[in-house]
Every structure is written in C-alpha cells, then in structure tokens.
Amino acid sequence: MEVKINNISNSLQEVEVVLGYDEITDEINEAYISEREKISMPGFRKGKVPINMLKKLYRDAIEYQASEKIATKKFWDIVDQNDLKPINTPQLTDINFEIDSKLSFKVRFEIIPKLQLKDYKDLTIEKPVFKTKEDEVDKEIDFLVKPYLKYESAEVVESSSFRITVTLQRLDENSIPIIGSRSENMLIDLSDERINPQIALNAKDKKVGDKFNFEFVDEHYHGTEKHREEFKYEAEITKIEKIIYPELTEEIIKKISGNKATTTEELRNYVRNNIEDYYQKQSEEIFTNNLLAAVVKNNDFEPPQGYVDAIHKRFVELEKQNAKRYNSKSFDEKVVSEYYKPRAIWNAKWQIILENLCEIENIKVEESDLQELAQKESESTGISVEKLLKFYKDSNRQNSLLEDKVIKFLKDNTKIKEVDPKAKNNELN
Secondary structure (H helix, E strand, O other): OEEEEEEEEOOEEEEEEEEEHHHOHHHHHHHHHHHHOOOOEOOEOOOOOOHHHHHHHHHHHHHHHHHHHHHHHHHHHHHHHHOOOOOOOOEEEEEEEEOOOEEEEEEEEEOOOOOOOOOOOOEEEEEEOOOOOHHHHHHHHHHHOHHHOEEEEOOEOOOOOEEEEEEEEEEOOOOOEEEEEEEEEEEEEOOOOOOOHHHHHHHOOOEOOOEEEEEEEEEEEEOOEEEEEEEEEEEEEEEEEEEEOOOOOHHHHHHHHOOOOOOHHHHHHHHHHHHHHHHHHHHHHHHHHHHHHHHHHHOOOOOOHHHHHHHHHHHHHHHHHHHHHOOOOOOOHHHHHHHHHHHHHHHHHHHHHHHHHHHHHOOOOOHHHHHHHHHHHHHHHOOOHHHHHHHHHHOOHHHHHHHHHHHHHHHHOEEEEEEOHHHHHHHHO
C-alpha cells in the first residue's frame, strides 16, 4: 500500500492511496459472500449460489460497489495509523478501481490549523464588581414571604401595596372598544415591579367602579424584521385589596430560609449572602467571557467552513430537540439558524485556539485528573469511581476538563481590572 499525505492548506489535508489488488482480495471475497446472501438463481437456494458463478455474472458490479467501501475502511485505518485528526466529514474526491490490478483513491478533510498565537498572556481584562444594596435584600425578603401574605378588602387604592381585580377592555387608536377584546377578573398586584408602571400610577386613589386607562408598545423581531404594535386599554376596578405583610416570626423565618435562619438579622444575612454569591458567579462569568473574547479577537482568523457548519448544525439540532421536548409551537428553524450563525463561527475559532494553546503550553488531561474528579463526585453521589471513570471516557468528559484547564491557565496569566458595572454602563452610553 502506498500512502501519501498532502497538506493542501493550513486547514486542509488530502490522503492519496494506492493499493494492489492482492492487498484487498480478502475484502473483495467478503463482498461476494455478503452479496450472495441476497441473490437467488434457478437451481440454487437463496444464499447458495456458487461464488464462481457470481464472479462470472456480476463481477464488475460487485467489485466496483465494494471498492468504495474498501476505500472508506482503508482511509480510517490510515487515520489511526498516522494519528490524523479530521474535524469534519472526510470527502472521497477521487477513486479509480482496476479489477485484477489496483485500487487508488483520494480523500480530503479539514484539520485544526496551526496558529501562531499571540497576546493571550499578560492581558488586562475588566471584571465587574457588583455591590449588594439593602433594598435588594428587602425585595428578596418580600418575594420570599409572598406565600404568607394576607389581603384585606379596601375602598381606595392608596399605594402600590395593594392588588386590584379589573375588567380590561382593549381600545383602538380612537379609544373605541374593540369587540371581542375584553377580559374579566384580571388580578393585578400593584407591588409587582414587572407590571406596566402606568397601571400603578393611574390606579392610585381610584375606588371600586372607577376606570383608568394605560398604554404600552410591544416591539419584537420576526426573523430580521422588526414589528411594533401599540396597545391601549381601559381598566374598570371591580375589587380592591390591601396587601398585609406577615410579622416575621421565628416559624416563618425558618420556613423561608430553609432552616438557615431564626431571627430577622440572620435572615437578612442569609439573603444578603445568597445575593452576593449570585453576583460573584455573574462577575466571574462576565470576566471569563471578556477574557475569551479578547483572546479570540487578538488571534482572529478564518476557521474551516466545514467545521463551522458542523458546529452550527449541532446548535440548531439541539434547539430543535429542546423545542420538541417542551412542545414549543413557536419554534422557527430559519430564525434559530440565523441566530446561531455568528455563534458557530466564534465557537469554531475558540475551539481551534484552544487546541493550539494546549499544544503550545503543553496542557493536557492526565489520568490522575479524571481519578481525582471521579473520587470527588463519588463521595457526593455514591456512584463508584470505576463507573464514573467509564462514564467520563464514554462521554468525552476529558474535553470539558481540558477546556477548564485552558481557561484556568489564561486566568492565571491575566491581570484583573475591577470596574463598577453601573459606571461602566454609563460610560458606554
């Protein structure tokens, strides 16, 4: 067998192979045996036709058909033997089979291009530092006590600490009621920050039977086209209730904190710590994204299109599966496809940079890394270390561990610039 590996470009290789007929006779014979199982002839039961007769009648058809399968098998043998690393589906670009003589073929495939990486160490990257405010603690506690709220009938809407039941009537641009656009017994919590602010403002000082109007604009995209629709409503109040907040007894505090607190001060500390933990995770995630974005930008290049297409297809398929799982009726494959195009390009660039970084900095996942992770997860899950190790290898967990190691390496070699997110946002705007 003659094998020649051609580097067509930095990201494209071609394997050129020539095999003598005597080197593929075993595979040819297997093809005859396989085909014989499907063929019946007068005087012979199905699967019992002599091989010599098949060769006499169907040799060209059977051997030419087998030659492509043989080429595919031999190619993957060559990949293993030469540690080649195709990153997309290889394409058989040329095949020539001469019976009793030789089989020659060429296969092209994309590979991870070798990059001359620069500016990935000693970077200065911004990291937002979120500060927890006491009013955030108050709002979270208000949310936690919602199941324990009580409601007292009232005559007038005095503040946002009320809820109202209304009949809603949609109006046209001339404030004329639209037939068929009326909703009764709509419950509105005026303390909910998510409601249209006009509702709480216009409902203030109103009584049962009073009416008030409010408007809002809905803007959304359908594909790349932006849609804008104005809504006008008239609300008639049919019921008013004052929201009565419960006394924070030890019993309630224990329930809403999962037995983590017993006093008001302990509850505030518990809630504050949870908010701070959330902010720290958000801060770290933003910092990581900023760092990876900078590394990719500093080493920008054109990734192999086939690799991009494969990542893009995987993103879209995942969204399709999620839509099916959750029975989503609004799934639009065209919109999803467009959304993921730039993400697929960026991810292709990052994965290729990651591979190059691993080679340059000699970053790898050792067996001891998997063992350590398995030991840790075994203690928390009760699953044996052996089963976890097998799962890691079957599910390519090494890949995510490798990425974690690369990101840690980048972080360890980066200077952090802490910034106030509010001030930064004002600066950008």
